[in-house]
Amino acid sequence: xxxxxxxxxxxxxxxxxxxxxxxxxxxxxxxxxxxxxxxxxxxxxxxxxxxxxxxxxxxxxxxxxxxxxxxxxxxxxxxxxxxxxxxxxxxxxxxxxxxxxxxxxxxxxxxxxxxxxxxxxxxxxxxxxxxxxxxxxxxxxxxxxxxxxxxxxxxxxxxxxxxxxxxxxxxxxxxxxxxxxxxxxxxxxxxxxxxxxxxxxxxxxxxxxxxxxxxxxxxxxxxxxxxxxxxxxxxxxxxxxxxxxxxxxxxxxxxxxxxxxxxxxxxxxxxxxxxxxxxxxxxxxxxxxxxxxxxxxxxxxxxxxxxxxxxxxxxxxxxxxxxxxxxxxxxxxxxxxxxxxxxxxxxxxxxxxxxxxxxx
Ligand SMILES: *Cc1c(COP(=O)(O)O)cnc(C)c1O
Numbered sequence: 001x002x003x004x005x006x007x008x009x010x011x012x013x014x015x016x017x018x019x020x021x022x023x024x025x026x027x028x029x030x031x032x033x034x035x036x037x038x039x040x041x042x043x044x045x046x047x048x049x050x051x052x053x054x055x056x057x058x059x060x061x062x063x064x065x066x067x068x069x070x071x072x073x074x075x076x077x078x079x080x081x082x083x084x085x086x087x088x089x090x091x092x093x094x095x096x097x098x099x100x101x102x103x104x105x106x107x108x109x110x111x112x113x114x115x116x117x118x119x120x121x122x123x124x125x126x127x128x129x130x131x132x133x134x135x136x137x138x139x140x141x142x143x144x145x146x147x148x149x150x151x152x153x154x155x156x157x158x159x160x161x162x163x164x165x166x167x168x169x170x171x172x173x174x175x176x177x178x179x180x181x182x183x184x185x186x187x188x189x190x191x192x193x194x195x196x197x198x199x200x201x202x203x204x205x206x207x208x209x210x211x212x213x214x215x216x217x218x219x220x221x222x223x224x225x226x227x228x229x230x231x232x233x234x235x236x237x238x239x240x241x242x243x244x245x246x247x248x249x250x251x252x253x254x255x256x257x258x259x260x261x262x263x264x265x266x267x268x269x270x271x272x273x274x275x276x277x278x279x280x281x282x283x284x285x286x287x288x289x290x291x292x293x294x295x296x297x298x299x300x301x302x303x304x305x306x307x308x309x310x311x312x313x314x315x316x317x318x319x320x321x322x323x324x325x326x327x328x329x330x331x332x333x334x335x336x337x338x339x340x341x342x343x344x345x346x347x348x349x350x351x352x353x354x355x356x357x358x359x360x
Contacts, residue, residue, distance in 0.1 A: 174192035
């Protein structure tokens with residue numbers, strides 16, 4: 001059996017150890033005589049899984065007790081509506097920094113519920129940088145400020161968080177979840193779809209400061225009401241049971257590797273391999289300004305569309321799949337999430353070097 005190196009932006013690779021453990025436990029989870037897919041979400045054995053996943057997430061991310069952890073469905077995109085419904089209820093205003101498509105979508109969705117304001121944008125240069133802001137740029141009366149911490153499509157990340165004064169900062173961390181330590185106390189809310197770094201698709205995790213809950217609009221659908229989900233320990237209805245189980249296995253894998261500090265080391269090593277090569281190549285170049293480069297998503301191009309296509313085609317044939325860039329940027333993108341082994345990036349760089357030599 002030959003497994004490929006999958007550079008997809010999401011859904012993406014899962015650690016092989018996790019897949020093997022899940023396979024071994026498929027028919028009989030810990031002597032229950034059932035697969036996790038089959039068991040009641042109200043059973044004692046499942047309770048151990050969901051509680052265990054939450055405890056591990058709290059431990060790894062150092063989540064303080066005054067924050068709730070919610071295991072939800074609907075993807076990050078559903079939260080683009082849930083967030084304004086739950087929190088845009090003081091002055092019915094929120095500020096957004098537009099760093100790409102996901103921030104823009106969140107902004108457009110929020111505009112349906114109140115006054116959404118784009119404070120800054122990097123659209124002028126195809127979102128290849130993070131716009132600089134100061135506390136004075138934000139509306140003191142805004143209910144929150146929304147950012148997309150890691151921009152999956154464009155390959156940028158905030159290495160420094162914006163100063164929003166007393167206005168709570170909310171961040172979409174879909175594509176950098178668990179990739180490195182993050183100071184949760186800097187945020188009112190963190191959220192992300194799990195399918196990039198945490199689990200298969202179907203699970204969305206929300207981490208929210210408890211004092212912000214309880215002000216959802218009356219029209220908020222029950223399923224989008226974070227307070228109700230929190231009061232029911234994410235078991236108001238059937239949660240994505242199996243995905244939460246895989247999430248727990250991924251968290252165990254991260255812990256075993258040494259936690260988020262170790263993840264950061266590993267991710268820096270991988271990203272540096274690729275960026276160092278791109279910086280020295282005469283054929284390929286990265287598209288993002290150096291100081292805002294993501295550890296997770298690395299877009300790059302050659303000067304010719306033809307050459308880009310040829311590269312993607314030959315890479316695919318060689319077992320490096322899903323390297324085609326997002327349609328709005330073109331070229332290539334290598335997503336090198338936690339589960340991508342160092343060896344995968346080493347081999348990709350080797351392949352690129354060879355391609356450059358043969359086509360230069
Ligand atoms: C993938 C992604 C989304 C969309 O996630 P869904 O779970 O598919 O809705 C939103 N934000 C970011 C940063 C993403 O990478």
